[in-house]
């Protein structure tokens with residue numbers, strides 16, 4: 635099963651991916667997490683990626699496509715994977731379709747998360763992450779029990795450098811210009827599942843995850 639997560643920054647792609655990964659027992663691959671790991675480890679790729687990430691722009695397609703191509707060869711993703719944050723351009727989507735075709739596989743479904751813009755910015759500035767176990771918190775909606783300490787593993791929480799108002803605006807622009815055309819792309823392939831994630835209708839990541847799991851069972855998606 636190959637699931638793609640689409641959605642603007644702050645819609646909860648990472649949260650839903652993590653929960654789906656547990657429910658479906660397949661790994662989550664986040665290109666953003668991979669880039670951040672490289673940045674922390676000061677690799678060559680990390681240095682290149684940081685230039686783009688800090689401006690709210692996309693890392694160039696050729697670099698990103700090569701990275702994912704390698705990752706999809708690894709053993710742990712052969713029976714399924716949740717792609718969190720890839721593809722993000724039509725070129726990446728076409729490259730993915732090619733890669734999968736060569737492996738006799740195809741995209742099972744694309745989950746497109748949408749959230750009103752006002753809620754997105756709130757979530758982004760209040761987001762904190764555990765660098766150790768990757769747990770995600772929101773200082774308002776889902777704060778840790780002890781200030782700035784991960785409930786699950788006790789590690790100190792961090793805030794992503796690009797989770798500030800200015801970079802968020804650029805990330806949102808990048809999303810609308812370069813990534814949102816993928817909604818059409820997958821709609822045309824009949825692979826799109828859209829869900830609204832919003833406090834205003836009391837539907838958050840965990841509710842969407844439940845709906846998706848039911849949808850997968852009902853429609854025998856493999």
Ligand code: ADP
Pocket residue numbers: 642643644647664665666667669686687690691692693694698718719720721722726805
């Ligand atoms: P978000 O969706 O909240 O912006 P991510 O962790 O998915 O967060 O991505 C963080 C940054 O990493 C993006 O703003 C972009 O610069 C870079 N990035 C992640 N995935 C890709 C991709 N598929 N193509 C190009 N750049 C990417």
Ligand code: ZN
Pocket residue numbers: 764765766767768769784785786787788789
């Ligand atoms: Zn933790």
